[in-house]
Amino acid sequence: MGDNTWYRLDNAGKLYSSIISSRATTLFRLSATLTSPVHPEYLQRALEATLERFPFFKVQLKQGFFWHYFEKTDRTPEVEKEKYHPCISLSIKKRGSFPYRVYYYNNRIALELSHSLTDGTGGLRFLSELVRQYLYLKESIPVKQETVSEEQLLSETENAFRKYYNKDIPAPRTRLGKSFKLPLPLDEKGYYHIVTGIIDVRKLKEKASAYQASINLFLTAVYIESLLKIQEKVAIKKRPIVINVPVNMRAFFESDTMRNFFVSITPSIDARLGEYTFEEIIQELKIEFSRLLTPKKLSQYIKRSVMGEKFLALRLMPSPIKDIVAPSIYSFFGEGQYTSGLSNLGMIRMPEETEDYIERVECYPPPSIGNKVKAMITSYRNHMYISFGNLSRDRMLEREFFRRIRSLGVEVTIETNDEEM
Amino acid sequence: MAYCPKCGIRVEGDNRPCPLCSFPIPKVNEDDTEGLRARKFPKAANPYPDYTRRVLNRIFIFTTLAVFVAVSLMFYIDYFLNDRFTWSRYSNLSVFAGWVLLFFSFGYVQSYYKVIIGIGLNALVLLFGLDRFDGTLDWFMPLAFPIVTGVTVICIGYWSVIRALSVRGFNVIGSLFIALVILAMWVNFFIQSYQSETNLWSWIIVTVLQLIPVLLIMLAVKYVMPERMKQKIARKFHL
Numbered sequence A: 001m002g003d004n005t006w007y008r009l010d011n012a013g014k015l016y017s018s019i020i021s022s023r024a025t026t027l028f029r030l031s032a033t034l035t036s037p038v039h040p041e042y043l044q045r046a047l048e049a050t051l052e053r054f055p056f057f058k059v060q061l062k063q064g065f066f067w068h069y070f071e072k073t074d075r076t077p078e079v080e081k082e083k084y085h086p087c088i089s090l091s092i093k094k095r096g097s098f099p100y101r102v103y104y105y106n107n108r109i110a111l112e113l114s115h116s117l118t119d120g121t122g123g124l125r126f127l128s129e130l131v132r133q134y135l136y137l138k139e140s141i142p143v144k145q146e147t148v149s150e151e152q153l154l155s156e157t158e159n160a161f162r163k164y165y166n167k168d169i170p171a172p173r174t175r176l177g178k179s180f181k182l183p184l185p186l187d188e189k190g191y192y193h194i195v196t197g198i199i200d201v202r203k204l205k206e207k208a209s210a211y212q213a214s215i216n217l218f219l220t221a222v223y224i225e226s227l228l229k230i231q232e233k234v235a236i237k238k239r240p241i242v243i244n245v246p247v248n249m250r251a252f253f254e255s256d257t258m259r260n261f262f263v264s265i266t267p268s269i270d271a272r273l274g275e276y277t278f279e280e281i282i283q284e285l286k287i288e289f290s291r292l293l294t295p296k297k298l299s300q301y302i303k304r305s306v307m308g309e310k311f312l313a314l315r316l317m318p319s320p321i322k323d324i325v326a327p328s329i330y331s332f333f334g335e336g337q338y339t340s341g342l343s344n345l346g347m348i349r350m351p352e353e354t355e356d357y358i359e360r361v362e363c364y365p366p367p368s369i370g371n372k373v374k375a376m377i378t379s380y381r382n383h384m385y386i387s388f389g390n391l392s393r394d395r396m397l398e399r400e401f402f403r404r405i406r407s408l409g410v411e412v413t414i415e416t417n418d419e420e421m
Numbered sequence B: 001m002a003y004c005p006k007c008g009i010r011v012e013g014d015n016r017p018c019p020l021c022s023f024p025i026p027k028v029n030e031d032d033t034e035g036l037r038a039r040k041f042p043k044a045a046n047p048y049p050d051y052t053r054r055v056l057n058r059i060f061i062f063t064t065l066a067v068f069v070a071v072s073l074m075f076y077i078d079y080f081l082n083d084r085f086t087w088s089r090y091s092n093l094s095v096f097a098g099w100v101l102l103f104f105s106f107g108y109v110q111s112y113y114k115v116i117i118g119i120g121l122n123a124l125v126l127l128f129g130l131d132r133f134d135g136t137l138d139w140f141m142p143l144a145f146p147i148v149t150g151v152t153v154i155c156i157g158y159w160s161v162i163r164a165l166s167v168r169g170f171n172v173i174g175s176l177f178i179a180l181v182i183l184a185m186w187v188n189f190f191i192q193s194y195q196s197e198t199n200l201w202s203w204i205i206v207t208v209l210q211l212i213p214v215l216l217i218m219l220a221v222k223y224v225m226p227e228r229m230k231q232k233i234a235r236k237f238h239l
Helices: A011-019 A040-053 A120-138 A150-156 A201-210 A215-234 A278-292 A295-310 A312-316 A319-337 A352-357 A396-407 B048-082 B087-105 B112-132 B140-164 B170-194 B200-224 B227-236
Strands: A006-008 A027-034 A059-063 A068-072 A100-105 A108-114 A193-200 A241-248 A262-265 A340-347 A358-364 A373-380 A383-390 A412-416
Touching: A011 A068, A011 A295, A011 A319, A027 A120, A040 A100, A040 A120, A108 A120, A120 A241, A120 A340, A120 A352, A120 A358, A193 A201, A193 A396, A201 A215, A201 A383, A215 A241, A215 A278, A215 A340, A215 A373, A215 A396, A262 A278, A262 A295, A278 A295, A295 A312, A352 A358, A358 A373, A358 A383, A373 A396, A383 A396, A396 A412, B048 B087, B087 B112, B112 B140, B140 B170, B170 B200
Parallel strands: A241 A340, A340 A373
Antiparallel strands: A006 A068, A027 A108, A027 A358, A059 A068, A100 A108, A193 A383, A193 A412, A241 A262, A373 A383
8 A cells, every 4th residue: 555545446345335235234244252251442452453464454435436445544443342233233434434343242352344345354364463462462472563564565455356357368158147036024224133053063074075075065055955945935936046155266366465355156056957956966066166166267257357347337437326326236237146145264263372262253244135145154173153144034044054954963053143032 | 052843953042932943942951041141142222213313303404494494585585576475475385384294204293193184284274375365265165175184084094994903914905995985085076066066876876886896806806816916915015
């Protein structure tokens, strides 16, 4: 960022900043539960220290004439005791508001970030630094205070999409068409229902390897199978089940960026072709995953991601108008085409010196109207946390999914954020 | 730790419904752990109703000020040009009636009965003024008064019926049709009698002819329409 007092959003951030509403807040939560209650003062100081390390998080979202942008600010965000439903009730476009917030509640430190700022990987780096700084103050763990060089800052704020954008390659051709939608009524504004299932990773790994599949692929298959079962029960006309699976591009293209750097692939099972057995679903997904998850194919997805932003008519459109049309375009071409989303942040590694103090690391997906239920997965130590975020009170997908996991002989512990539970 | 007998999943607290299927999970822990268990989440507040109220209040105050300025300005211009109030009485009364309508529609009065009566009175005052300002009462008594009073009474009746219904669903639409038909009859009657053309028999026949298709539609909805279609309509109209 250098001496600049503002910086551009990456192309995913541009889209997310335009679709923000009181329901689709684009906020996702990453939280670390510690072994002892959180001390707010230490946490505040830790946050300040973390912002010293990542100065590009000390920003506010502003509206430019054509696009939104982040402007540097001298103000410091304050940690708050958790009081609202997760991932909701924060208007980041309001003057003086930050595109994220830090909550504490009992033993938990929760970081809620807008997707316009960063993705899961960037958020996790911020969270682990925050927890490290906090534990340094609270438990006096040894922390080497590092100084960041200008080059490092530049590489952490680079727009990796642009770096790997190749304008000469064709964008992927994937017409998804209409997909199955869960018939869920929206709950009132301000409510977001979370269901977290806690599973032993080793047990799940055993099950997955029995099908010669990775855990991620195995869970996607269970997810699709649950959706197929629901479709069987509720829908008259069968439609394909399409899942939106974000892929962390840092695993394929070298980048240190802390901004968005992911693309979405959309594995699908066409229910119109007949009944699928679990083995068949796994087989299809294996082919789909291995076909798409190569740097060559993924660079096509980068092309598609950047292409939209480069479209002249869109660039010339004033940003308030973009804000009006973006939600419809997003729901028509984006989320409208998926049945649901499943995002796996994988095995979380926290800094070694902090691990003894951290009990668990969880993440919740951002609420969205197009896909009222979405799920996000993290694994920490021996446990996997599968969190469903739901804008409806109806838990048909959660029920079907965890019952299926249970029927595979894997024990599941369920937690929810609903007060009546 | 307790298990849901239907889902097979494990939950921390017992003696409560299963979070996935609402099946009552029995009490299994001998000692009362409820008080000891730390809450995982706070009792969440919802800021949106307050926020919406604040925005509405702001809009209402701004509109009130604008109405006040406009009314004063119109009175002033009218008096300045004509040395008395002429056209401004009409425009200002209309603007004022609009403001009263806004007041009721912004939810400052909670009871629907009061809102309906308030809007009815507002309409009566407006129409009385518009008719009376030229010095005579022409159409207010034979037309405006009975029609507005009738509409108010029908609305109150409709709302009372809706509230009293034990099963809402299609009954809401059915009663709406009945209310609309009665309303049409009522309005028709006074317009025709104002034009001195009322033939009671033809009026009754026309009314019955109006009612028959409505009745047929309702019967068809109740007995002929397939359940799936009913559910779809119920879903679309949030019944």
